[in-house]
Amino acid sequence: xxxxxxxxxxxxxxxxxxxxxxxxxxxxxxxxxxxxxxxxxxxxxxxxxxxxxxxxxxxxxxxxxxxxxxxxxxxxxxxxxxxxxxxxxxxxxxxxxxxxxxxxxxxxxxxxxxxxxxxxxxxxxxxxxxxxxxxxxxxxxxxxxxxxxxxxxxxxxxxxxxxxxxxxxxxxxxxxxxxxxxxxxxxxxxxxxxxxxxxxxxxxxxxxxxxxxxxxxxxxxxxxxxxxxxxxxxxxxxxxxxxxxxxxxxxxxxxxxxxxxxxxxxxxxxxxxxxxxxxxxxxxxxxxxxxxxxxxxxxxxxxxxxxxx
Amino acid sequence: xxxxxxxxxxxxxxxxxxxxxxxxxxxxxxxxxxxxxxxxxxxxxxxxxxxxxxxxxxxxxxxxxxxxxxxxxxxxxxxxxxxxxxxxxxxxxxxxxxxxxxxxxxxxxxxxxxxxxxxxxxxxxxxxxxxxxxxxxxxxxxxxxxxxxxxxxxxxxxxxxxxxxxxxxxxxxxxxxxxxxxxxxxxxxxxxxxxxxxxxxxxxxxxxxxxxxxxxxxxxxxxxxxxxxxxxxxxxxxxxxxxxxxxxxxxxxxxxxxxxxxxxxxxxxxxxxxxxxxxxxxxxxxxxxxxxxxxxxxxxxxxxxxxxx
Numbered sequence: 001x002x003x004x005x006x007x008x009x010x011x012x013x014x015x016x017x018x019x020x021x022x023x024x025x026x027x028x029x030x031x032x033x034x035x036x037x038x039x040x041x042x043x044x045x046x047x048x049x050x051x052x053x054x055x056x057x058x059x060x061x062x063x064x065x066x067x068x069x070x071x072x073x074x075x076x077x078x079x080x081x082x083x084x085x086x087x088x089x090x091x092x093x094x095x096x097x098x099x100x101x102x103x104x105x106x107x108x109x110x111x112x113x114x115x116x117x118x119x120x121x122x123x124x125x126x127x128x129x130x131x132x133x134x135x136x137x138x139x140x141x142x143x144x145x146x147x148x149x150x151x152x153x154x155x156x157x158x159x160x161x162x163x164x165x166x167x168x169x170x171x172x173x174x175x176x177x178x179x180x181x182x183x184x185x186x187x188x189x190x191x192x193x194x195x196x197x198x199x200x201x202x203x204x205x206x207x208x209x210x211x212x213x214x215x216x217x218x219x220x221x222x223x224x225x226x227x228x229x230x231x232x233x234x235x236x237x238x239x240x241x242x243x244x245x246x247x248x249x250x251x252x253x254x255x256x257x258x259x260x261x262x263x264x265x266x267x268x269x270x271x272x273x274x275x276x277x278x279x280x281x282x283x284x285x286x287x288x289x290x291x292x293x294x295x296x297x298x299x300x301x302x303x304x305x306x307x308x309x
Numbered sequence: 310x311x312x313x314x315x316x317x318x319x320x321x322x323x324x325x326x327x328x329x330x331x332x333x334x335x336x337x338x339x340x341x342x343x344x345x346x347x348x349x350x351x352x353x354x355x356x357x358x359x360x361x362x363x364x365x366x367x368x369x370x371x372x373x374x375x376x377x378x379x380x381x382x383x384x385x386x387x388x389x390x391x392x393x394x395x396x397x398x399x400x401x402x403x404x405x406x407x408x409x410x411x412x413x414x415x416x417x418x419x420x421x422x423x424x425x426x427x428x429x430x431x432x433x434x435x436x437x438x439x440x441x442x443x444x445x446x447x448x449x450x451x452x453x454x455x456x457x458x459x460x461x462x463x464x465x466x467x468x469x470x471x472x473x474x475x476x477x478x479x480x481x482x483x484x485x486x487x488x489x490x491x492x493x494x495x496x497x498x499x500x501x502x503x504x505x506x507x508x509x510x511x512x513x514x515x516x517x518x519x520x521x522x523x524x525x526x527x528x529x530x531x532x533x534x535x536x537x538x539x540x541x542x543x544x545x546x547x548x549x550x551x552x553x554x555x556x557x558x559x560x561x562x563x564x565x566x567x568x569x570x571x572x573x574x575x576x577x578x579x580x581x582x583x584x585x586x587x588x589x590x591x592x593x594x595x596x597x598x599x600x601x602x603x604x605x606x607x608x609x610x611x612x613x614x615x616x617x618x
Contacts, residue, residue, distance in 0.1 A: 065586055074586050123455075135552070139453065146432075146448075147554035147587055154544045154582055156466045166547070166582045173466075235463045238475070243444070243552070245456035273463055273475045277374055277383050278456055 003056035008299030012063040012104030018046045021299030025115035057098035059298030061107030100301035109136025110143050111297030117250050117288040124248040129255035133171045141308040155235045173232035176208045182225045193221035212258040230262040234269025241274040252287035312365035317608030321372040321413030327355045330608035334424035366407035368607030370416030409610035418445025419452050420606030426559050426597040433557040438564035442480045450617040464544045482541035485517045491534045502530035521567040539571040543578025550583040561596035
């Protein structure tokens with residue numbers, strides 16, 4: 001009997017997200033909850049409420065380094081509560097269905113390959129541009145089983161300190177965290193900007209959306225910071241183009257919304273840095289599935305495993 | 310009838326190298342000639358002299374971007390004479406055997422996988438450390454069909470000018486060309502060093518071997534320059550470890566000989582920058598085949614194609 005549905009879980013960002021997904025990649029039910037310290041309790045409660053006889057299996061996308069075969073999360077800097085736990089095994093024992101575990105950005109890449117912006121490509125690299133920067137690599141229509149921690153390529157030898165302990169990482173320059181920190185630090189120093197009008201002047205509450213909006217309206221500080229972050233993203237893109245020579249780079253995550261300034265600057269910088277012949281053939285495009293890419297891709301693991309999609 | 314031999318060609322470095330290789334990867338005859346503008350004449354002459362009825366096919370490793378399927382060399386900055394030429398087709402028409410074409414560092418990676426330092430690994434990345442820096446990636450026991458231009462990852466945003474047109478490339482800091490240029494520039498400024506005793510004081514004739522030898526004897530300039538180059542190589546290694554999470558990094562090319570200073574410094578730097586868990590599992594080892602890796606790997610293409618070795 002061919003069970004109709006899979007559960008896809010995204011344990012990657014600020015929310016825990018769980019969805020019921022069909023064999024065509026369609027989401028028929030979706031739940032989310034803010035990530036907390038009791039994330040495992042929340043996860044099991046959500047799974048209990050959504051599980052049925054019609055479930056073929058469960059796929060998990062998790063922020064951090066994942067041991068596919070062992071089913072373990074080796075490191076998860078943002079969700080330490082799940083580090084070292086054999087989450088796949090625990091879920092398998094409770095629900096008695098096949099369980100797949102994968103890095104969250106890898107799962108998102110698989111989602112985009114299955115029914116998203118990557119559908120037409122054999123080889124692409126997904127960048128997740130959010131608080132941090134992650135990556136997932138599709139090669140020959142399959143998810144490449146590598147760390148793909150593209151946010152932690154050093155792009156500046158003696159550069160800024162990164163959360164990972166290294167310095168000069170792409171993430172330390174081009175992530176939402178980096179953008180917010182640059183803006184706040186300028187405002188603290190009294191730099192003039194329309195951004196000061198937001199949140200009653202409490203600029204610690206600014207979001208990258210606020211910054212992008214003001215940048216579009218011509219605010220100098222907002223434009224400068226977004227452009228500088230974009231320039232660094234362009235370096236990261238050029239590095240990946242020169243090493244992986246993909247057919248496409250797919251840009252996902254909240255920051256990809258800042259296309260007209262941040263991403264345009266990145267494309268301009270990458271065009272200067274990558275090998276011309278490689279840059280000429282790569283398409284740089286936005287994600288199609290947005291924040292659903294991870295849950296769809298995780299569910300896709302249940303139907304396709306790590307095989308060609 | 311199973312023909313016994315393949316011809317492997319390495320069009321990568323300062324010499325054109327051609328060899329007869331058995332199905333076991335053993336070289337039974339080897340020819341080399343300095344690369345010149347008439348490289349194609351030399352190549353065909355060598356092939357004419359070495360070809361026999363026992364040849365199953367011909368494999369070529371070529372410096373630059375290679376179009377596997379088309380058989381063409383898209384760009385070859387060091388050997389412009391072969392750019393744009395459909396070399397595979399020309400050779401195929403002349404000798405009427407299967408012809409394979411591949412990037413030279415990729416071919417070397419394949420050689421190391423077949424009978425060299427990479428034999429035991431499913432996933433590794435080869436760095437070729439010479440005048441320039443190249444790379445080849447073995448994933449799941451197969452050569453990954455990507456550019457692998459790891460020498461042209463930007464590791465320093467506003468860094469030194471590179472031959473490729475970009476600035477801040479790994480190659481601009483960690484290659485033999487970069488090391489020689491740093492040493493010469495210091496000597497031109499009158500910096501004291503034992504290196505001045507070589508070649509009757511004509512320091513433009515220094516080689517990286519000279520520099521390494523004097524570094525081992527405690528020469529400050531030689532040590533400084535090699536260590537600084539090694540530190541930058543370490544950044545390149547860390548970037549590759551974080552993105553490709555290989556089981557091994559194999560270091561080939563003349564500079565890998567400077568193991569005790571240049572490579573040791575690189576390993577130290579990479580250990581600080583890469584994700585600890587990834588670094589703990591990666592083995593950083595020297596090439597086993599040395600300058601024969603390319604001809605062996607190119608011949609291997611004839612016997613194995615791009616399939617699993």
